[in-house]
Amino acid sequence: MARKKFYLFPQRFGAFPYVWLLYLLMPAFNLQIEHGWKLLLGVCMLVLFAVTYQQLYWAGSGKAFHLWLGLQLLLIVVLSVFYTPYNFYLGFYAANFIGWYTDKKLFRPAYAVFALSILVPLLIAVQGMELENLVFLVPFLLIMLVFPFGIRSLSSNRLLERKLDQANEVIKEMVKREERMRIARDLHDTMGHTLSLITLKSQLVEKLAAKDPERAQAEAREIQRTSRAALRQVRELVSEMRAVSVAEELAEAGEMLRSAEIALDVEGDVSLEGVSDLSQNILSLCIKEAVTNIVKHSGADRCRISVELPAGKVQITVEDNGGGLGRAGGGHRAGNGLKGMAERLSLIEGSVTLNAGDSGGAVLTVVIPRIVKEGVTA
Incomplete structure (x- = not known):
């Protein structure tokens, strides 16, 4: 069983806490002038202060956060009053965490305690302090x-952004x-009667096949x-559905990759004028699948998507600089995701290939014919 990696601070904060x-x-330098038990006690309090600093990042909020912050403020007061007033600079640590209170009911009393913790030691030390200091x-x-x-203010803005993202997801x-x-209603309204009629007529043909072959043939033609009318209705219904274009999918892919801190380079004409909505919709689904796999599995920090129009074809290449096919999982899983792409592309006579990149990473290439036959006879 793999051991869980230890982190001193939560990863989402990056290098800032360090x-x-x-x-x-x-x-720690100010403690050099102390001796004996006072030096030992000062070192212990400074180590405890560092522990409160770490724990406040992990707590984030709640009762534990209040307790660790209260202990940190107490240590600032003790170190400033009984050692040197210049230890009040430790207040910058507490000032950061006081700002994490986005609720005014919590922020105001916490700020008042913080201000007293900083001002009281300075007022005590001001009598023996030179004016220039x-x-x-x-x-x-x-x-x-x-x-x-x-x-x-920054914490409130981040909270609002998270709430906005959640609201957008809900929408x-x-x-x-x-x-x-809507699609279910339309299918029921447009196709329910037609399919019921086909069922009844097919039962009638079965009965007439032996008794009245001519009438059975007439019913079969009916x-x-x-069925042709039903097929036209389905096509009309599908044509009214909003298809996602490649340009729209690339915009969404850019947002997803930026959120994962992966740079995106897009090359070529993404408008794909003259390519049918059906083809663009299937290509968009392939791009979505590829980008999702890059974010989840590749470990890459850069992605390149190129759109090319060779003779009679549309070719889209998705390349990343991640762990490649040798990485566990790879940038693109060669399992259900790739199989699903191949199944979708087969509907429009397209194909998909997955290869290792020249400088690491993986390269996924999707190719479809530029003209797709849509006049299918029922």
Whole structure:
């Protein structure tokens, strides 16, 4: 069983938390003037402060977050009052986490406690502090007091963006559900009567086949005319459905890849003028499948999609710089995903191939004829 990899901070924050750890060197340097038990206690408190810093990132919110933040503020007060007032710079750490309170009911009391934790030690130390040192501290104090408001604004914006993304997903699902219901209603209304009629006539033909062959043939011809009419109705219904074009799918693919921090390069004429809606819809589904596999399995940071129009064909190539076919899973799974593409493309006489890239990664190529015969006789 593979061991789970340890992370000091949540991955979603990137390198940001690690950079702030460097500023702990300043209070550690200030402890050099201490001796004996006071030095030992100061080191223990500084280590505990680093633990609170890590735990606040993992807690994020809730009761544990309040407790760790309260302990951090207490450590700032103790280190500033009983050691050196310059330890008040540790308040920048707490200022960051105070800004995580997006709810005003929580932000206001948390900010008040934070401000007192910073101001009280300075007011205690101000009597023995030289004027020039005090003037030097004032700008940092003002920045520290304003800092939570800036962080809170960023946190609120991120929260709104997440809610907006969730709302958009809900809207997309509702649109899909409504479209499916509309199609179901239209199929029932347009095809229900026709199929019932074909069923009745086929039963009649079965009975007349031996008794009245001429009438049975006439009824069979009537079934053919009815089935052709039904086929026209289906085509009309399908033509009214909104097909996704390649250009639209590439725009959605760009959004998905950006969210996964994968750069996208698109080459060629994506409008594909003259290519039928059916062909573009199938090509769009293939692009969606390929991009989804790149995001999930490839480990790539760059993707290239090219659209070419060689003689009588449409060729779309999706290439990534990920782990390639040798990687577990690969950039494109050669399983159900590739099989599904091949099945869709077979409807329009297309094909799909998957190869290793020249410099690693995987290259998926989709080719379809540019002119598809649509005049099928029932």
